[in-house]
Every structure is written in C-alpha cells, then in structure tokens.
Amino acid sequence: MSRDSTFVRSWIEAFFDRVEENQKYLTKLDSAIGDGDHGQNMVRGLRAAVQSLNDSDTRETLRNVAMSIISKTGGASGPLYGTLFMEAGKTAPDGPIALSDWAAMMRAGLDGVQRRGKAETGEKTMVDALTPAVEALESAVEQDASWSDALSDAAAAAKDGMESTTPMIATKGRASYLGDRSAGHQDPGATSSFYLFAAAVDANETSAE
Amino acid sequence: MKKLINDPDHVVRESLEGFAAAHPDLVSVHFNPTFVVRSDGVPDGRVGILSGGGSGHEPMHNGFVGRGMLDAACPGEVFTSPTPDQMLAATEAVSAGAGVLHLVKNYTGDVMNFEMAEEMGADEGIEVRSVVIDDDVAVEDSTYTAGRRGVGGTVLIEKMCGAAADDGRSLEEITDLARRCNSEVRSMGMALTSCTVPSAGEPTFQLADDEMEIGIGIHGEPGRDRMSLESADAVVERLMGPILSDLPFHSGDDVLLFVNGMGATPMMELYLCYRKAAAMAEDHGLNVVRNLVGPYITSLEMAGLSITMMRMTDDLVALWDAPVQTPGLRWGQ
Numbered sequence: 001m002s003r004d005s006t007f008v009r010s011w012i013e014a015f016f017d018r019v020e021e022n023q024k025y026l027t028k029l030d031s032a033i034g035d036g037d038h039g040q041n042m043v044r045g046l047r048a049a050v051q052s053l054n055d056s057d058t059r060e061t062l063r064n065v066a067m068s069i070i071s072k073t074g075g076a077s078g079p080l081y082g083t084l085f086m087e088a089g090k091t092a093p094d095g096p097i098a099l100s101d102w103a104a105m106m107r108a109g110l111d112g113v114q115r116r117g118k119a120e121t122g123e124k125t126m127v128d129a130l131t132p133a134v135e136a137l138e139s140a141v142e143q144d145a146s147w148s149d150a151l152s153d154a155a156a157a158a159k160d161g162m163e164s165t166t167p168m169i170a171t172k173g174r175a176s177y178l179g180d181r182s183a184g185h186q187d188p189g190a191t192s193s194f195y196l197f198a199a200a201v202d203a204n205e206t207s208a209e
Numbered sequence: 210m211k212k213l214i215n216d217p218d219h220v221v222r223e224s225l226e227g228f229a230a231a232h233p234d235l236v237s238v239h240f241n242p243t244f245v246v247r248s249d250g251v252p253d254g255r256v257g258i259l260s261g262g263g264s265g266h267e268p269m270h271n272g273f274v275g276r277g278m279l280d281a282a283c284p285g286e287v288f289t290s291p292t293p294d295q296m297l298a299a300t301e302a303v304s305a306g307a308g309v310l311h312l313v314k315n316y317t318g319d320v321m322n323f324e325m326a327e328e329m330g331a332d333e334g335i336e337v338r339s340v341v342i343d344d345d346v347a348v349e350d351s352t353y354t355a356g357r358r359g360v361g362g363t364v365l366i367e368k369m370c371g372a373a374a375d376d377g378r379s380l381e382e383i384t385d386l387a388r389r390c391n392s393e394v395r396s397m398g399m400a401l402t403s404c405t406v407p408s409a410g411e412p413t414f415q416l417a418d419d420e421m422e423i424g425i426g427i428h429g430e431p432g433r434d435r436m437s438l439e440s441a442d443a444v445v446e447r448l449m450g451p452i453l454s455d456l457p458f459h460s461g462d463d464v465l466l467f468v469n470g471m472g473a474t475p476m477m478e479l480y481l482c483y484r485k486a487a488a489m490a491e492d493h494g495l496n497v498v499r500n501l502v503g504p505y506i507t508s509l510e511m512a513g514l515s516i517t518m519m520r521m522t523d524d525l526v527a528l529w530d531a532p533v534q535t536p537g538l539r540w541g542q
Contacts, residue, residue: 027409031409031413031414034428035288035406035413035428036288036406036409036413037286037287037288037289037406037408037409040286040289040408040409041286041289044286070292070293070294070325071242071292071293071294072292073292074263074285074286074289074290074291074292074318074322075285075289075290075318076290076317076318076321077318078290078292078318078321078322079293079318079321079322079324079325080321116321116324117317117321171355172317172355173317173355174316174317174318174355174426174428176348176355177347177348177355177358177426177433178433179433181433
C-alpha cells in the first residue's frame with residue numbers, strides 16, 4: 001500500500017486544523033517560557049500553507065508549503081518548519097509514496113531542522129518530539145508494519161517526546177534565557193511537532209474511509 | 210486588554226501606514242513583503258545597513274531608518290522575527306554596489322531568518338555580511354545556551370555603523386566595527402509590569418504590586434529572577450553591578466551610558482535612574498563622555514528600564530556625534 005499527494009495535502013490540512021484548534025493552548029505554553037506567539041505564528045503560517053495547496057505532485061506541494069511557512073510564520077518556527085517541509089519535499093519520490101519513503105522524508109525533515117536550529121535531543125525543543133517519532137517510523141518500516149500502525153506508533157512516540165520536555169531545562173531557543181526557570185513547562189515547539197505526527201494519523205483515517 | 214487598536218491582526222500594518230504618513234521626508238514603507246527604507250535611497254558605492262526584528266520595540270528599528278543610521282529595517286509581527294523574503298527585498302533595496310550589512314539581535318528566530326536571507330542574498334549576487342549583537346549580561350553565557358540576547362546595545366551599534374557607512378567605509382571595515390562595538394557594550398534590564406501582546410490579549414506574565422522581574426529581555430518574556438520591589442537606587446545598583454563587572458570597565462575608561470525606558474516608564478523616573486547610574490559609573494572611575502536617556506528599545510507598554518554601557522574611544526565618539534536624521538534619533542544637520 002502506498003500513499004500519494006492527496007494524502008500529503010490532507011496531512012497539511014489536518015496539521016492546520018490541530019494547530020488552529022489548539023492555538024490558545026500553544027500560546028499559553030509559549031507565554032510561560034517564551035514570548036507567547038507560537039500559536040498565532042503557526043496558525044498564520046499554516047493558513048498560508050493550506051491556501052497554497054493545489055493539485056500539484058508531492059514534491060511541488062511540500063515546496064509550496066515550505067515557502068508559505070517561511071514567508072508567513074516568522075520567529076524561529078518559520079525557518080524550522082519551513083526547512084522540515086522543504087527537506088521532506090526534496091526527499092519525496094516522484095510517484096506513489098511507500099512507507100519507507102515516508103520515513104525517509106521525515107528523517108530528512110528532522111535532519112534539516114537540526115541543521116537549521118543546531119539542536120539535539122534533551123534541549124527542550126521540537127527535536128525532542130520529532131526524533132522519537134522518526135525513529136518509530138523507521139522501526140515500523142523494518143518490521144514491515146502497516147501505514148496505520150506505523151503512523152500511530154510515530155504519533156505516540158511524538159507525544160511521549162513532547163511530554164518528556166516538561167522537566168527539562170532549556171538550553172536552546174528563547175526558553176534558554178530563563179535557565180532553571182524553564183523547567184516544569186512543556187515545550188510549545190515539541191507540542192506543535194506532536195500535532196504534525198498526529199495529523200498524519202488523521203489524514204490516514206480520512207484517506208482510508 | 211485596553212489598547213488603542215482596531216484589530217489585533219492589523220496593528221503592525223496600520224501602525225506602519227501611520228509611520229509612513231508621519232515621516233515622508235525620511236522613510237518609505239513597502240508592503241508585501243514589508244520593509245522600511247530611507248526615502249532618499251542609498252548613494253552608489255556606499256554600504257547598506259539593514260536591521261530588523263519583531264514589532265513592538267518602537268522606535269527600534271523602523272524609527273532608526275533615515276540619514277546617518279539604518280538604510281532599511283524589516284519589521285516582523287509583534288515580538289516575532291521578520292521573514293527572509295522581507296529581508297531579501299530590503300537587502301536588494303539598499304544594495305548600492307558595496308555590499309549590505311545585516312545587524313541581527315541574538316534571538317533564535319532572528320538569527321535563523323537572517324541566515325536564510327543571507328543565503329538568498331548570496332544567490333542574488335549581493336555581498337551580505339551579518340553581525341549578531343549579544344550584549345545582555347542577564348543571560349549567562351556558556352556553550353550550553355543559545356547565548357546572550359541582543360538588547361540596548363543594538364541602538365548604539367546601529368548608530369555607529371550608519372555613521373561609518375556615511376563616512377564611506379568598506380563592508381569589511383563596518384563589519385569589524387560592529388563586532389568591536391558589540392564586544393565593548395553590555396546591558397541589563399528589569400520590569401515592573403508585563404506588557405500585553407495584542408494577539409494574546411492578556412499580560413504575558415503576572416507580577417504582584419510588590420514584585421519586579423530582573424534580567425528581562427524585550428519580548429515580554431519573564432526574566433531570570435523575580436524579587437521584591439526595591440527603591441530606584443537599589444534597582445540601578447542591581448543592574449549596574451553585572452554590567453560593570455562583566456566587561457570589565459577600567460578606571461579611566463570613557464563610556465557612553467544609555468538608560469532606556471521599556472515603554473511605560475516616564476522620563477522623570479528614567480532621569481532619576483540615570484542620576485544614580487552616572488554616579489555609580491563615576492565612582493568606578495569611568496568618564497561618562499556621552500549619554501542617551503529615553504525609550505529607544507521598548508517592549509510595548511512594559512514598565513521598567515534597561516541600562517547599557519559602551520566603552521568609547523575617540524573614533525567611536527566621532528561616529529556617535531555624526532549627524533543623524535531619523536524619526537527616532539536626530540541631531541546634527
């Protein structure tokens with residue numbers, strides 16, 4: 001079973017829906033340790049990304065999404081999510097997407113985020129949610145799992161990763177300026193990254209119906 | 210939230226429209242993408258100086274565009290970094306054949322977006338250099354952090370670089386100057402109240418009437434410590450201590466002392482605090498040869514202040530004294 005660019009477009013739409021639904025929550029998380037604009041920025045960028053969706057192929061779709069996010073989001077989220085979609089798009093196959101392709105696309109996206117943000121796991125950033133999710137996808141590919149199981153595993157891993165940021169002391173990004181005071185708050189970037197993987201589950205359910 | 214606004218989503222655009230209407234002799238404002246540029250253009254063969262950052266810090270940066278300071282500025286959404294397409298368009302607008310210098314405050318979003326813009330500018334064949342400003346001693350500098358924030362020192366560095374560009378210096382010379390100024394400047398700030406970001410609609414943090422935040426940045430983010438409110442003199446001592454010990458400033462050094470209001474603190478209180486800061490500098494054997502007092506890098510309606518001190522040499526004094534005609538800073542002819 002493979003997926004196509006329709007799945008990718010549903011994924012972006014589902015990501016926007018999740019973020020928009022949780023805009024206030026993301027902003028609240030960001031107010032505690034950052035400057036309180038994560039929800040607003042992500043909604044602005046993803047709204048433009050959703051508007052960029054048309055019938056183009058996966059590579060073109062993800063490129064459009066990346067450029068919309070880069071030019072509309074601002075802050076750190078713009079370059080980070082923009083790079084994620086840009087790199088995922090460059091790695092996407094021309095035709096149908098196999099689960100192994102999807103894992104490779106997400107790995108390339110994560111690598112791009114890490115290159116742009118110079119962050120490792122354990123630093124209280126989106127990387128803490130993205131990394132376990134990508135690893136879960138890769139292990140699902142090795143075990144020849146179904147799309148549905150692989151995407152659920154990845155979302156569950158992203159959720160655990162997101163929750164693991166709560167006790168961490170931030171050493172990257174704006175939360176790092178708080179030092180020890182950043183502990184005890186869940187990272188907003190890791191939270192939106194969990195939505196990214198939860199959105200893939202949503203999109204898969206839609207396309208299976 | 211009690212603000213003179215129409216719609217939180219239109220604050221930045223409507224403010225820029227008013228800014229353009231108020232200062233047509235000095236600046237032009239472009240939209241889609243948004244940037245502010247000096248209305249008389251950059252002379253051929255002169256280096257262009259560009260900065261940018263979130264809105265909500267007025268007069269920085271838009272208010273420093275004009276003659277003798279910035280050639281262009283890119284305003285982002287409130288407290289949000291501008292985007293690379295804005296920076297690229299502004300870079301193209303001020304590129305006059307001698308390269309463009311980007312002055313970047315050390316905030317993760319600003320640094321990443323400027324990095325992307327620099328890459329895009331290079332693709333267009335424009336020589337772009339960037340200097341990251343990180344003068345805030347409130348943030349402990351270590352290899353484990355994103356480093357110190359860029360705050361009040363930014364105003365001084367923008368002035369110095371603008372004067373150096375007018376002086377006809379090369380991109381390399383001005384880049385070196387910006388780095389040297391950054392290494393000679395230190396700042397620290399505090400807040401009595403939080404600000405309210407229009408899109409959030411409520412204060413970013415809550416402070417009791419008898420509390421203050423020490424070591425704040427300029428985005429309404431909480432500071433390093435929360436403590437009981439003290440007298441103005443005690444607050445100034447708390448800010449000046451880390452500044453004086455960080456560089457360190459030596460007896461006999463010439464300095465520029467800058468007391469900055471965060472948006473809601475009246476000049477009366479800023480001068481009261483300047484009095485104490487200047488006395489402390491003199492007690493330390495420093496010669497305050499130049500000063501600046503007022504709200505220049507603000508955080509919406511946050512009450513509080515920051516103190517910035519830069520070690521000066523004769524050439525820096527000359528650059529500081531050079532004429533500047535911008536909406537936010539004007540002297541000379």
